Amino acid sequence: MLLPIILTILPLVTPSPINRTCMTITGVTHTFYGFPDNDPPGPTIAMDCGRGYIAGGSGTYSDPVTFASAEGEFNPCEIIYDPYIQKYLRYEDHCADCTVDWKRGVVHIDVWTGNNTLSGGDDQINCEFALTTGTQTIVRGPRVNLPVVAEDLYVPGTKDSCRTDLRIFGYSTRGFC
Numbered sequence: 001m002l003l004p005i006i007l008t009i010l011p012l013v014t015p016s017p018i019n020r021t022c023m024t025i026t027g028v029t030h031t032f033y034g035f036p037d038n039d040p041p042g043p044t045i046a047m048d049c050g051r052g053y054i055a056g057g058s059g060t061y062s063d064p065v066t067f068a069s070a071e072g073e074f075n076p077c078e079i080i081y082d083p084y085i086q087k088y089l090r091y092e093d094h095c096a097d098c099t100v101d102w103k104r105g106v107v108h109i110d111v112w113t114g115n116n117t118l119s120g121g122d123d124q125i126n127c128e129f130a131l132t133t134g135t136q137t138i139v140r141g142p143r144v145n146l147p148v149v150a151e152d153l154y155v156p157g158t159k160d161s162c163r164t165d166l167r168i169f170g171y172s173t174r175g176f177c
Helices: 096-103 121-131
Strands: 023-033 065-069 079-082 087-094 108-112 134-140
Touching: 023 096, 023 121, 065 096, 079 108, 087 096, 087 108, 096 108
Parallel strands: 023 108, 065 087
Antiparallel strands: 023 134, 065 108, 079 087, 079 134
């Protein structure tokens, strides 16, 4: 007697989905956050995309910087490229202001400024404001070999703790896909 075989097919889950179509998105609201103004304060993030639930990253494709956004705006663990700061970013956290903007049809990312062990207090928050310049362009599904400046945007305890010099204005996104 042959018994029926029941197969259960489970969907494949990948830890870092790849956006297969490269595209640039202009008019993206860019803000920055870090240890002192995270909710709750510290380095804890909403998703584990390979480094635990701790924000970080140097900005390379293999070690992207954490960014937050509205749930559903990006795929969990999606890697994008930010030509404004020449870093790859990975969607690993949620952002309340980003959610408000997303409901209004505005794309908003909040980029981790660095250091997941020390709070820079008001100095770091002032740095985040200095880095914020309104809207920028991002690249979804970027090539893996774009120019990168693999330095933290905020380095507590140093003379020039806020690295506003790492920002690039007037960039072209030609060739990023």
